Amino acid sequence: MSTDLSGIGLRLRKLRKDNDLTQPVMAAVIDVSDRTYKYYEQEKRELPALAAVKICEAFGVNLEWLLIGRGQAQKGEDPDLEQSAWRAVLMENEARQADLPVESLCKVIDFVAQQTAQSGEAPSELAKKYFDTLPV
Numbered sequence: 664m665s666t667d668l669s670g671i672g673l674r675l676r677k678l679r680k681d682n683d684l685t686q687p688v689m690a691a692v693i694d695v696s697d698r699t700y701k702y703y704e705q706e707k708r709e710l711p712a713l714a715a716v717k718i719c720e721a722f723g724v725n726l727e728w729l730l731i732g733r734g735q736a737q738k739g740e741d742p743d744l745e746q747s748a749w750r751a752v753l754m755e756n757e758a759r760q761a762d763l764p765v766e767s768l769c770k771v772i773d774f775v776a777q778q779t780a781q782s783g784e785a786p787s788e789l790a791k792k793y794f795d796t797l798p799v
Contacts (some may be wrong), residue, residue: 673731674704674736678722679704693717727781734781744786748776751786755794 670799679689690700692713702708719726729781752772756763763771775789782789 670732671710671730672704674732675704675710675718678718678724678736679731681724692721713716714737715797725777725781734783742781745772746775747786748772748779749773750792750795755787755790759794759797761797762792 675689676771678688684692686701686704687697689704690697691696693700694717695703695714699708703710703714715726715729718724719729724736725734727734749772752775755761756768770791771790775793778784778789779786
């Protein structure tokens with residue numbers, strides 16, 4: 664493991680400092696010991712998937728950003744992105760006459776918005792790909 668904080672440890676430290684938290688508080692958030700969290704931040708120990716997910720849920724960050732530094736750090740902060748996702752999914756639903764229930768449409772819209780934020784792919788393309796997976 665590296666000790667020069669060039670990867671996940673640096674992102675953990677940034678997240679902690681941006682939220683004005685101490686290492687013990689971060690450790691409590693993900694239910695690990697202070698020493699274990701310190702080792703994650705120093706990159707002396709690998710961050711387990713469950714701990715990464717807990718951090719992402721607690722602080723609203725994208726898992727891909729936390730783990731490998733790609734994509735936007737924050738989830739769903741772009742109102743234009745949300746609006747584009749809504750438009751793309753509703754238009755695709757109508758074009759294909761899929762008539763998905765409202766609850767399903769909301770989940771698809773959230774999925775398309777998150778994937779757009781992470782991948783940079785257009786919401787309309789992601790909506791088409793999603794609807795391609797539905798049975799005819």
